[in-house]
Amino acid sequence: MNIALIAHDEKKEDMIQFTTAYTHVLSKHSLYATGTTGLKISNATGLKIHRFQSGPLGGDQQIGAMIANGKMDMIIFFRDPLTAQPHEPDVSALMRLCDVHQIPLVTNIAGAEIFIHGLSRGDLKWREIIKERQEKEGTL
Numbered sequence: 001m002n003i004a005l006i007a008h009d010e011k012k013e014d015m016i017q018f019t020t021a022y023t024h025v026l027s028k029h030s031l032y033a034t035g036t037t038g039l040k041i042s043n044a045t046g047l048k049i050h051r052f053q054s055g056p057l058g059g060d061q062q063i064g065a066m067i068a069n070g071k072m073d074m075i076i077f078f079r080d081p082l083t084a085q086p087h088e089p090d091v092s093a094l095m096r097l098c099d100v101h102q103i104p105l106v107t108n109i110a111g112a113e114i115f116i117h118g119l120s121r122g123d124l125k126w127r128e129i130i131k132e133r134q135e136k137e138g139t140l
């Protein structure tokens with residue numbers, strides 16, 4: 001599965017703890033992240049991560065583009081609800097695209113715990129079926 005990991009500054013510590021705890025699960029998947037989040041995770045865990053631009057510079061939009069192109073399977077986005085973000089429109093756009101394309105999105109560590117267990121149990125296998133169908137129909 002292609003998984004995006006994103007955290008606002010006040011939530012980066014949560015992301016490091018989460019990815020450290022679940023390195024063994026995450027290492028079986030293709031990981032993508034916004035710039036600073038990706039750097040911090042790979043420094044802390046050694047996980048291989050494709051890093052996009054930093055969020056305020058367009059990273060959320062790059063991940064959004066992957067969703068629109070049918071290339072993203074899950075978004076783990078630890079959002080800071082208490083701090084105004086200069087790129088709030090990008091954040092909203094990313095979450096909107098998750099809903100448009102039925103991509104599982106979780107925005108806090110408590111939910112992410114549930115997602116990660118579902119992921120290791122195979123709850124996201126339906127994504128493969130959808131992708132195969134889209135490839136056949138030429139819509140991917």
Ligand SMILES: O=C(CO)COP(=O)(O)O
Nearest residue numbers: 034035036037054055056
């Ligand atoms: O701002 C972000 C997501 O909206 C995260 O960006 P960084 O990972 O570059 O800090």
